[in-house]
Amino acid sequence: MTTMMEGFLPFEHEPYFNFRDEATVQAQRAAFQQVREQYVGRTFPLIVNGQPAQGSGTFEVRNPADTREVVWQFQNATPEQLQQAVQAAQRAFEDWRFSDPFQRASIFKRAAELLRARRLELNAVMTLENGKNWPEADGEVAESVDHFEVFAREALRWAQGKPVYPMPDEHVTTVYEPLGVVACISPWNFPSAIPLGMALGAIAAGNTVIWKPARETPLSSYLMVELLFEAGLPRGVIQFLTGTDDVLGDPLVDHPGVRMIAFTGSKEIGCRIYERAAKVQPGQRWLKRVMAEMGGKDPTVVCADGDLDAAAQGIVQAAFGYAGQKCSACSRVIVEESVHDALLEKVTALARQLKVGLPEDNADLGPVIHTGSAQRIMGFVERGQQSARLVLGGEVPDMGERQGGYVAPTIFADVPPSDPLFQEEIFGPVLAFTKARDWQHAIELANDSEYGLTAAFYSRDPRKIEEARRRIHVGNLYINRKCTGALSGTHAFGGYGMSGTNAKVGGPDYLFWFLQTKTIAQRY
Ligand SMILES: NC(=O)c1ccc[n+]([C@@H]2O[C@H](COP(=O)([O-])OP(=O)(O)OC[C@H]3O[C@@H](n4cnc5c(N)ncnc54)[C@H](O)[C@@H]3O)[C@@H](O)[C@H]2O)c1
Numbered sequence: 001m002t003t004m005m006e007g008f009l010p011f012e013h014e015p016y017f018n019f020r021d022e023a024t025v026q027a028q029r030a031a032f033q034q035v036r037e038q039y040v041g042r043t044f045p046l047i048v049n050g051q052p053a054q055g056s057g058t059f060e061v062r063n064p065a066d067t068r069e070v071v072w073q074f075q076n077a078t079p080e081q082l083q084q085a086v087q088a089a090q091r092a093f094e095d096w097r098f099s100d101p102f103q104r105a106s107i108f109k110r111a112a113e114l115l116r117a118r119r120l121e122l123n124a125v126m127t128l129e130n131g132k133n134w135p136e137a138d139g140e141v142a143e144s145v146d147h148f149e150v151f152a153r154e155a156l157r158w159a160q161g162k163p164v165y166p167m168p169d170e171h172v173t174t175v176y177e178p179l180g181v182v183a184c185i186s187p188w189n190f191p192s193a194i195p196l197g198m199a200l201g202a203i204a205a206g207n208t209v210i211w212k213p214a215r216e217t218p219l220s221s222y223l224m225v226e227l228l229f230e231a232g233l234p235r236g237v238i239q240f241l242t243g244t245d246d247v248l249g250d251p252l253v254d255h256p257g258v259r260m261i262a263f264t265g266s267k268e269i270g271c272r273i274y275e276r277a278a279k280v281q282p283g284q285r286w287l288k289r290v291m292a293e294m295g296g297k298d299p300t301v302v303c304a305d306g307d308l309d310a311a312a313q314g315i316v317q318a319a320f321g322y323a324g325q326k327c328s329a330c331s332r333v334i335v336e337e338s339v340h341d342a343l344l345e346k347v348t349a350l351a352r353q354l355k356v357g358l359p360e361d362n363a364d365l366g367p368v369i370h371t372g373s374a375q376r377i378m379g380f381v382e383r384g385q386q387s388a389r390l391v392l393g394g395e396v397p398d399m400g401e402r403q404g405g406y407v408a409p410t411i412f413a414d415v416p417p418s419d420p421l422f423q424e425e426i427f428g429p430v431l432a433f434t435k436a437r438d439w440q441h442a443i444e445l446a447n448d449s450e451y452g453l454t455a456a457f458y459s460r461d462p463r464k465i466e467e468a469r470r471r472i473h474v475g476n477l478y479i480n481r482k483c484t485g486a487l488s489g490t491h492a493f494g495g496y497g498m499s500g501t502n503a504k505v506g507g508p509d510y511l512f513w514f515l516q517t518k519t520i521a522q523r524y
């Protein structure tokens with residue numbers, strides 16, 4: 001096994017494209033044209049039992065940059081198709097559970113190669129269905145390549161088992177076995193890397209998957225599934241289902257044939273799944289396992305001795321990248337009083353330079369996913385003006401005839417810790433500044449949240465950094481850098497508190513979520 005592992009080393013994160021290079025810009029533009037010719041207007045199938053299938057009608061996927069444009073259509077799966085998919089996944093499990101981990105790893109390696117060759121195409125698909133600009137889409141597609149590489153290695157590593165303390169008259173081994181059918185339910189904001197991470201975790205461990213993407217962004221998922229099949233994954237290992245939440249929400253979670261639910265999305269739905277999955281359904285022969293990775297209200301703490309320029313850059317990137325629609329986005333800045341005004345000025349100056357526009361033209365800030373989301377965000381902005389000071393934005397930019405949920409980058413100052421701007425996940429380009437008396441108070445304020453996903457801490461003082469490392473209650477703490485942009489294999493991702501079950505995707509323990517442990521004691 002060690003020899004096999006060596007064949008996979010060394011690992012390097014997939015480099016990003018340089019969109020300042022004119023040839024790369026032309027290549028990305030050509031990829032948009034190719035995607036428009038190849039995919040726009042098409043209707044895509046479900047994949048059940050390895051076969052493409054029609055549902056009971058289709059739904060439209062619209063370009064959030066201008067919702068008048070229907071980009072592609074997908075199927076509404078029926079309740080019968082959900083049954084067929086679970087049964088097909090159960091049948092496929094009987095073979096896949098015993099598949100050679102080296103075969104699994106080789107498929108993932110091959111998929112990484114295939115994806116490398118199509119990165120610009122996948123970037124363009126993502127931009128058209130979820131509104132990421134070029135570097136944001138590219139970052140996610142590169143993360144998907146990393147996932148293939150990382151999970152190839154993890155499949156082999158976990159297959160080795162773990163040593164136990166020996167005893168003289170028995171040979172004892174600890175081995176890890178897969179669970180069964182895993183339902184992977186994902187959000188729209190990371191439509192390739194998030195479902196892929198959950199699905200590869202399941203498949204690497206020998207499980208089979210019901211892959212249920214968000215309705216807003218199915219093509220980024222569908223292309224990943226097809227790519228895995230092209231790389232040699234047996235087609236029964238993934239059932240791809242799209243449709244409505246009344247068919248694929250509670251009924252999928254409740255299904256007695258589903259052994260585990262791997263969910264990433266909102267706190268509301270995550271809590272609902274956690275609760276429902278606890279009920280043992282008739283015919284169910286296990287306690288369901290639930291992975292639920294949920295929202296965030298992520299702080300950046302800036303101490304008086306911190307590098308204010310670096311902090312300002314990190315804050316602006318983390319708060320306004322992809323219009324703040326990341327669970328990891330910086331939505332609170334907690335800053336020592338003595339440098340508050342200086343930092344606010346720097347952040348505001350940088351944010352003011354951001355251009356709102358079309359993601360396809362690589363604008364700094366595109367639309368939020370729905371016009372309804374923009375209205376919800378503007379509700380926070382309007383209410384926020386009664387309790388805090390609006391420093392920047394707070395309006396809907398004029399986008400001419402375009403219909404989309406555009407919100408200007410918005411900054412509030414003097415936000416009280418009890419305020420919804422400080423406590424609630426807004427999931428848009430809205431940033432709250434709050435003053436702290438001193439750096440210890442700043443850490444206290446950072447922890448004043450039900451969430452605990454990411455945080456950034458800026459200081460040059462080793463004593464303060466040590467205290468922040470100990471006391472800031474989050475799953476991903478970043479010192480002197482922004483709080484977004486976890487890299488697979490390096491920054492295992494997942495939060496504390498109401499941010500979820502702390503699954504740590506891309507980390508060394510992630511596969512354990514998808515495994516059960518068998519102890520075998522043998523006497524001779
Ligand atoms: N912690 C993380 O790693 C992480 C990563 C990305 C996004 N998020 C969070 O996701 C949220 C945004 O995504 P969203 O709006 O797509 O979330 P959402 O919870 O509305 O939807 C997520 C998925 O759940 C499905 N769903 C809806 N009702 C369901 C039900 N009753 N049972 C089972 N599944 C159901 C949806 O169709 C979708 O596929 C934010 O809160 C964000 O913070 C968290």
Ligand SMILES: N[C@@H](CCC=O)C(=O)O
Pocket residue numbers: 189190325326327328483484485486487493
């Ligand atoms: N993993 C991503 C966030 C995913 C959530 O939306 C990051 O680290 O920024």
